[in-house]
Amino acid sequence: MSPHRHLVRNILASIGLVGAAASVAGLTTYASFTDSTSASGSISSGVVDVNLAAPGVDNRLTVAATSVHPGDTMQRAFKLSNSSTAGMASITLTTTATTSSALDTDATNGLQMVIDRCSVAWVEAGTAPAYTYTCAGTTSTVLASRAVIGSNLTLSDLTLTAGATDNLRLTLTFPSSAGNSFQNLSSTIQYSFTGTQRAAQAA
Secondary structure: OOOOHHHHHHHHHHHHHHHHHHHHHHHHHHHOOOOOOOOOOOOOOOOOOEEEEEOOOOOOOOOOOOOOOOEEEEEEEEEEEEOOOOOOOEEEEEEEEOOHHHHHHHHOOOOOOEEEOOOOOEEOOOOOOOOOOEOOOOOOEEEEEEEEEEEEEEOOOOOOOOEEEEEEEEEOOOOOOHHHOOOOOOOOEEEEEEEEEEHHHHH
Protein backbone atom coordinates (compact mmCIF):
# COMPACT_ATOMS: atom_id res chain seq x y z
CA MET A 1 0.00 0.00 0.00
CA SER A 2 1.34 3.39 -0.90
CA PRO A 3 2.17 5.88 1.86
CA HIS A 4 -0.29 8.34 0.29
CA ARG A 5 -3.21 5.90 0.44
CA HIS A 6 -2.35 4.94 4.04
CA LEU A 7 -2.34 8.61 5.05
CA VAL A 8 -5.79 9.20 3.46
CA ARG A 9 -7.28 6.23 5.31
CA ASN A 10 -5.90 7.45 8.65
CA ILE A 11 -7.34 10.90 8.06
CA LEU A 12 -10.82 9.47 7.26
CA ALA A 13 -10.68 7.25 10.34
CA SER A 14 -9.84 10.26 12.47
CA ILE A 15 -12.75 12.23 11.03
CA GLY A 16 -15.09 9.33 11.80
CA LEU A 17 -13.92 9.20 15.41
CA VAL A 18 -14.34 12.93 15.80
CA GLY A 19 -17.89 12.71 14.33
CA ALA A 20 -18.81 9.88 16.70
CA ALA A 21 -17.41 11.78 19.65
CA ALA A 22 -19.38 14.86 18.64
CA SER A 23 -22.58 12.80 18.44
CA VAL A 24 -22.04 11.43 21.93
CA ALA A 25 -21.23 14.91 23.21
CA GLY A 26 -24.44 16.21 21.64
CA LEU A 27 -26.56 13.56 23.32
CA THR A 28 -24.96 14.37 26.64
CA THR A 29 -25.53 18.13 26.25
CA TYR A 30 -29.24 18.07 25.23
CA ALA A 31 -30.65 15.17 27.22
CA SER A 32 -33.09 16.24 30.06
CA PHE A 33 -35.59 14.78 32.50
CA THR A 34 -39.29 15.53 31.85
CA ASP A 35 -42.54 15.17 33.70
CA SER A 36 -46.13 16.34 33.08
CA THR A 37 -49.48 16.53 34.82
CA SER A 38 -52.93 17.79 33.82
CA ALA A 39 -56.42 18.59 35.09
CA SER A 40 -59.74 19.44 33.50
CA GLY A 41 -62.82 21.25 34.80
CA SER A 42 -66.32 21.54 33.39
CA ILE A 43 -67.77 25.05 32.85
CA SER A 44 -71.37 25.75 31.92
CA SER A 45 -73.00 29.11 31.32
CA GLY A 46 -76.16 30.26 33.05
CA VAL A 47 -79.47 31.31 31.57
CA VAL A 48 -81.48 34.53 32.02
CA ASP A 49 -85.14 33.65 31.52
CA VAL A 50 -88.06 35.93 32.39
CA ASN A 51 -91.55 34.68 31.54
CA LEU A 52 -95.15 35.78 31.48
CA ALA A 53 -97.75 33.20 32.42
CA ALA A 54 -99.81 31.77 29.58
CA PRO A 55 -102.90 33.81 28.66
CA GLY A 56 -105.71 33.07 31.07
CA VAL A 57 -106.47 33.85 34.70
CA ASP A 58 -102.72 34.29 35.37
CA ASN A 59 -102.20 36.65 32.43
CA ARG A 60 -104.95 39.04 31.33
CA LEU A 61 -102.65 41.40 29.40
CA THR A 62 -104.02 40.16 26.09
CA VAL A 63 -107.65 40.91 27.02
CA ALA A 64 -108.88 43.84 24.92
CA ALA A 65 -110.94 46.74 26.23
CA THR A 66 -113.62 48.28 24.05
CA SER A 67 -115.81 51.37 24.17
CA VAL A 68 -113.75 53.07 26.89
CA HIS A 69 -114.65 56.64 27.86
CA PRO A 70 -112.71 59.39 29.65
CA GLY A 71 -112.38 58.51 33.33
CA ASP A 72 -112.56 54.72 32.76
CA THR A 73 -109.96 52.32 34.15
CA MET A 74 -108.89 48.91 32.86
CA GLN A 75 -107.25 46.39 35.22
CA ARG A 76 -105.31 43.35 34.05
CA ALA A 77 -103.55 40.93 36.40
CA PHE A 78 -100.55 38.88 35.30
CA LYS A 79 -97.77 36.76 36.73
CA LEU A 80 -94.13 37.37 35.88
CA SER A 81 -91.60 34.62 36.68
CA ASN A 82 -87.82 34.43 36.93
CA SER A 83 -86.93 31.03 35.45
CA SER A 84 -83.23 31.90 35.30
CA THR A 85 -80.45 29.77 36.74
CA ALA A 86 -79.60 32.62 39.12
CA GLY A 87 -81.08 35.82 40.48
CA MET A 88 -81.42 38.86 38.25
CA ALA A 89 -80.24 42.42 38.78
CA SER A 90 -83.37 44.01 37.32
CA ILE A 91 -86.39 43.66 35.09
CA THR A 92 -87.45 46.45 32.76
CA LEU A 93 -90.58 47.10 30.73
CA THR A 94 -90.81 48.53 27.24
CA THR A 95 -94.22 49.37 25.80
CA THR A 96 -94.87 50.01 22.14
CA ALA A 97 -97.97 50.60 20.07
CA THR A 98 -98.35 48.14 17.20
CA THR A 99 -101.52 50.04 16.27
CA SER A 100 -101.19 53.69 17.20
CA SER A 101 -103.46 56.67 17.85
CA ALA A 102 -103.66 59.64 20.21
CA LEU A 103 -104.59 57.11 22.91
CA ASP A 104 -100.88 56.21 23.07
CA THR A 105 -99.15 59.26 21.54
CA ASP A 106 -100.69 61.92 23.77
CA ALA A 107 -98.67 61.63 26.98
CA THR A 108 -101.10 63.85 28.94
CA ASN A 109 -104.60 62.99 27.76
CA GLY A 110 -103.79 59.54 26.41
CA LEU A 111 -103.68 56.30 28.40
CA GLN A 112 -101.83 56.31 31.72
CA MET A 113 -100.53 53.14 33.40
CA VAL A 114 -99.64 51.93 36.88
CA ILE A 115 -98.29 48.51 37.90
CA ASP A 116 -98.78 47.17 41.44
CA ARG A 117 -97.58 43.98 43.12
CA CYS A 118 -99.49 41.80 45.58
CA SER A 119 -97.64 39.50 47.98
CA VAL A 120 -100.19 36.78 47.15
CA ALA A 121 -102.27 36.09 44.06
CA TRP A 122 -104.70 38.84 43.10
CA VAL A 123 -108.39 38.05 43.67
CA GLU A 124 -110.26 38.54 40.41
CA ALA A 125 -113.84 39.82 40.18
CA GLY A 126 -116.07 41.13 37.42
CA THR A 127 -116.79 39.69 34.00
CA ALA A 128 -114.61 39.84 30.92
CA PRO A 129 -113.28 42.25 29.93
CA ALA A 130 -114.21 44.45 32.92
CA TYR A 131 -112.08 42.71 35.52
CA THR A 132 -111.24 44.20 38.92
CA TYR A 133 -108.73 42.92 41.45
CA THR A 134 -108.16 43.06 45.18
CA CYS A 135 -105.14 41.95 47.19
CA ALA A 136 -105.56 39.85 50.31
CA GLY A 137 -101.91 40.42 51.21
CA THR A 138 -99.58 43.40 50.95
CA THR A 139 -99.50 45.71 47.94
CA SER A 140 -96.58 47.75 46.65
CA THR A 141 -95.95 49.96 43.64
CA VAL A 142 -93.84 48.45 40.87
CA LEU A 143 -94.28 51.29 38.37
CA ALA A 144 -95.70 54.68 39.32
CA SER A 145 -98.35 56.37 37.17
CA ARG A 146 -97.02 57.50 33.79
CA ALA A 147 -97.89 57.62 30.09
CA VAL A 148 -98.53 54.18 28.64
CA ILE A 149 -95.63 54.27 26.16
CA GLY A 150 -92.11 54.02 27.57
CA SER A 151 -88.75 52.36 26.97
CA ASN A 152 -86.64 50.36 29.45
CA LEU A 153 -88.77 51.37 32.43
CA THR A 154 -87.27 49.95 35.61
CA LEU A 155 -89.72 47.89 37.64
CA SER A 156 -89.15 48.19 41.38
CA ASP A 157 -89.94 45.89 44.31
CA LEU A 158 -89.86 42.68 42.28
CA THR A 159 -88.64 39.35 43.63
CA LEU A 160 -85.54 38.79 41.51
CA THR A 161 -84.36 35.48 42.95
CA ALA A 162 -84.27 32.42 40.71
CA GLY A 163 -87.58 30.58 40.60
CA ALA A 164 -89.61 33.50 42.00
CA THR A 165 -92.96 34.64 40.61
CA ASP A 166 -94.48 38.09 41.12
CA ASN A 167 -98.23 38.73 41.15
CA LEU A 168 -98.73 41.97 39.24
CA ARG A 169 -101.66 44.16 38.22
CA LEU A 170 -101.62 46.65 35.37
CA THR A 171 -104.09 49.53 35.61
CA LEU A 172 -104.72 51.66 32.54
CA THR A 173 -106.62 54.93 33.00
CA PHE A 174 -108.22 56.97 30.25
CA PRO A 175 -107.89 60.53 31.64
CA SER A 176 -111.10 62.45 32.17
CA SER A 177 -109.37 65.42 30.49
CA ALA A 178 -109.51 63.68 27.08
CA GLY A 179 -111.72 65.69 24.70
CA ASN A 180 -113.86 64.92 21.69
CA SER A 181 -110.84 64.35 19.46
CA PHE A 182 -110.29 61.04 21.29
CA GLN A 183 -113.56 59.52 20.09
CA ASN A 184 -113.47 56.39 17.92
CA LEU A 185 -109.72 55.80 18.30
CA SER A 186 -107.90 52.50 18.64
CA SER A 187 -104.46 51.48 19.91
CA THR A 188 -102.83 48.10 20.51
CA ILE A 189 -100.21 48.11 23.26
CA GLN A 190 -97.43 45.53 23.40
CA TYR A 191 -95.70 44.87 26.74
CA SER A 192 -92.13 43.54 26.61
CA PHE A 193 -90.26 42.55 29.78
CA THR A 194 -86.46 42.23 29.84
CA GLY A 195 -84.42 40.62 32.61
CA THR A 196 -80.80 41.55 33.24
CA GLN A 197 -78.36 39.13 34.83
CA ARG A 198 -77.10 39.52 38.37
CA ALA A 199 -73.80 41.35 38.99
CA ALA A 200 -70.62 39.48 38.03
CA GLN A 201 -69.11 37.39 40.81
CA ALA A 202 -66.54 34.67 41.48
CA ALA A 203 -67.78 31.29 40.29
